[in-house]
Amino acid sequence: GAVVSQHPSRVICKSGTSVKIECRSLDFQATTMFWYRQFPKQSLMLMATSNEGSKATYEQGVEKDKFLINHASLTLSTLTVTSAHPEDSSFYICSARTGGLEEQYFGPGTRLTVT
Amino acid sequence: GQNIDQPTEMTATEGAIVQINCTYQTSGFNGLFWYQQHAGEAPTFLSYNVLDGLEEKGRFSSFLSRSKGYSYLLLKELQMKDSASYLCAVMDSNYQLIWGAGTKLIIKP
Numbered sequence: 001g002a003v004v005s006q007h008p009s010r011v012i013c014k015s016g017t018s019v020k021i022e023c024r025s026l027d028f029q030a031t032t033m034f035w036y037r038q039f040p041k042q043s044l045m046l047m048a049t050s051n052e053g054s055k056a057t058y059e060q061g062v063e064k065d066k067f068l069i070n071h072a073s074l075t076l077s078t079l080t081v082t083s084a085h086p087e088d089s090s091f092y093i094c095s096a097r098t099g100g101l102e103e104q105y106f107g108p109g110t111r112l113t114v115t
Numbered sequence: 116g117q118n119i120d121q122p123t124e125m126t127a128t129e130g131a132i133v134q135i136n137c138t139y140q141t142s143g144f145n146g147l148f149w150y151q152q153h154a155g156e157a158p159t160f161l162s163y164n165v166l167d168g169l170e171e172k173g174r175f176s177s178f179l180s181r182s183k184g185y186s187y188l189l190l191k192e193l194q195m196k197d198s199a200s201y202l203c204a205v206m207d208s209n210y211q212l213i214w215g216a217g218t219k220l221i222i223k224p
Contacts, residue, residue, distance in 0.1 A: 034212075043202065043216040044158070093157050103148060104212060106157040 003027055004096050006107035013084055013114055020080045021110045023094030029074035030096035034104060035067075038091045050077055084114045117141045119215035121203050126221045127193055135188045135201050135218045143208020149177050149188045150202040152217065158202055161188070190220075198222045 003026040013019050023033060032051050036044040048064075050056040050071035058064045068080040077096075081088055091111050095104035118140045127133040139147070146165040150158035164170055164179035164186060176189040190197055203215040 044214050046212075046214070049211070091155075103160050103163055106150075106159070109157045111155075 002105045004030075004094065004105045004107040006094055006110050008110060009108060010111045011113070013112070015085055015114055016083055018080055018082045019084055019112060020078055021092055021094075021112075023077045023079070023096070023107050025075045025096045025105070028096075028098055028105075030077075030098060031074065032097045033071055033077040034095045034097070035069060035077075035079050036093045036095065038093060038109075044093065047079075081112065084112070086114045088112065089114045117207065117213050119203055119205060119213055121201075121215040121218045123216070124219045124221065126223060127190075129193055129195060129222055129224050131193050132189065132191050133193060133220065135190075135203075135220065137186045137188070137203035137215055139184050139186070139203070139205045139213070139215075141205045141207045141213055144181060145206040145208065145210060147177075147179055147186050148204045148206070148212065149186075150204065151199050152202060153199045161201075193222050195222050195224070 005024045007022045034049050035047045037047050038044050046059050047062045048056045048058045048069050050069050052071050052074050056069035066082055071077040091109050093109040094107045097104050121137045148163050149161040151161050152158040162177035164177050169178045174191045179186045200217040200219050202217045204212045206212055
């Protein structure tokens with residue numbers, strides 16, 4: 001149980017375009033979903049926390065107008081990288097949690113390359 | 116501020132035992148997690164400690180001392196597939212996970 005999927009797994013896009021990444025909890029309802037970014041050889045960096053039906057809470061330094069997060073249902077959250085630039089190239093990972101003290105279940109990640 | 120410290124890199128021999136330490140200072144404590152992350156993949160859950168003591172799960176064990184702000188992950192009978200990064204994370208009073216930078220474990224034959 002507790003499977004989280006992400007789509008796409010890899011995406012290459014041109015500078016200036018937008019990319020949408022989907023995160024789904026397949027066999028449980030996720031009250032909270034998290035979006036992380038990880039650069040090579042670095043640890044996870046939390047970008048934002050989203051609760052179903054409410055606006056996402058962004059971490060300091062993360063531009064909310066650039067990284068649009070929508071958590072429309074208890075099983076789906078999306079991250080849209082708008083006007084992507086090469087420096088946005090990274091490994092984006094989502095995770096989901098059912099309650100306050102539960103572990104986070106991670107999706108497989110999306111590798112974004114902006115050319 | 117909130118801080119999680121763990122060694123950057125460790126090397127061990129196949130078949131041996133290795134202990135990865137983690138110390139933390141956080142605003143509140145609602146448990147400590149250990150995750151394993153292979154290169155290019157997402158983290159996978161290993162263990163959760165919220166009470167003091169040792170939790171054993173097969174070849175992996177995790178220890179917690181809340182008074183010392185200290186935890187360790189113990190890996191026994193090391194296998195080559197255990198080469199990965201091991202991430203320590205503490206859940207603070209707001210139920211947010213505070214992540215360590217990870218320990219890269221290199222297993223040599």
